[in-house]
Amino acid sequence: MPDASFVGMALAPSAPYLVGREKIREFALAIGEGASVCTDVDAARAAGHPDVVAPPTFAVTFTMPLIEGFLRDPAFGWDYSRMVHGDQSIVLHRPIHGGDELVTVIHVEELSTRGGSHLLTLRCEVADSGGSPVATTKALLVTAA
Amino acid sequence: MSVEKGPVEKGTELPPLELRVTRADLVRYAGASGDLNPIHWSDRVATGVGLPGVIAHGMLTMALAGRFVTDWAGDPTAVRSFGVRFTRPVVVPDDDEGALVELSGKVTDVADGVAKVAVTARFDGKTVLGRAVAEVVLPA
Incomplete structure (x- = not known):
């Protein structure tokens, strides 16, 4: 039984995640995103970005492991092995880029x-x-009761 | 966004896209995303938890639907928000054909330079994403 006393809490901030240029390229390739701003640094800079930019769903790759x-922390009491993903939303306040x-x-x-x-509804606030x-x-997120 | 596709207004349809998702695509996405859940690569584990077989990552289906929108927008950074519900799994057979995912989309609203795009993703004739809506910033 999940511990309802966690509801309303914010967990401790994560360690910084360094967005890698090659990770963005790898992710773009995996989803078939062909835009040059995702893979070519010069194209990204010409479009006004400091480095290659991530496709919109990239953020989930570093928030989901958190x-x-x-x-998986027994303190919360969640059955991770039977979990399914019910829905997902992503709001980008600015593009995520390499670096x-x-x-x-x-x-x-x-x-x-x-x-x-x-x-269970979890919100992740990502800041630079x-x-x-x-x-x-x-x-x-949904799991069997 | 290219001007030749004409004005974007309520009712504008996105050019439909058919994609094939193979086991190799799942392996590649698993590595790229770090989602190594074995239901996305092991039939033994997938059937053991009651699935018909290996299924695509919901986030891969969402990412492909996102790419469908960014292709249309012409700029991946034009997508300001994107939300979906995962309503049915995409079962990916262990063959060269993979699973066929059909994507279509329509602009449902345009306000303050932002288009709302409703995306439909179908597998096996049934929708696999519900309430899939992206907000796309239109060029000034």
């Missing part, structure tokens, strides 16, 4: 139990090294 770390150092704070927004399932907001992601 979520996994929280959900960004991003810190994520997980907010435990909602927890409910319906129809034999626990439903200067503290400016970069992205907000929200995931609805």
Whole structure:
């Protein structure tokens, strides 16, 4: 049984995640994103970006492992092995680019139990090294009750 | 965004796209995203948890739908937000054909230089993403 006392809490900020140029290229290739600003530094700079830019869903690649770390912590009491992803949203306050150092704070927004399932909404606030907001992601995660 | 596709307004349809997702694509996405859940590469584990077989990462399906929108926009950074519900799994067979995913989309609203695009993703004739909506910043 997940511990409802976590609802409303913000977890400790993550260690900074350094966005790698090659990681963005690898991700763009994996999803078939062909835009040159995602793979070519010169094209990205010509378009006004400091380095290659990440496709919109890239943020989940570094927020999901942080979520996994929280959900596998026995303190919360979540059955990670039977979890499915219910929904996902991503809001980008600015593009993510190579060289960004991003810190994520997980907010435990909602927890409910319906129809034999626990439903958990987690929001991740992602900021750069200067503290400016970069992205907000929200995931609805479901596991058997 | 290129001008030759004409004005973007409510009702504008995006050019549809058909994609094939193979096991090799799942392996590549697993590595690129760090999502190594074995239901996305092991039939033994996938069927063991009651799935018909290996399924695509929901986030891969979302990323492909996102790419469909960024292709249309002509700029990956034009997508300001994107949200989906994962309604059905995309089952990916262990063959050279893979799973066929059909993407279509329509502009449902334009306000303050931002177009709302509703995306439909189908596999096996059924939608696999629900409430898939992207906000796309239009060129000034």
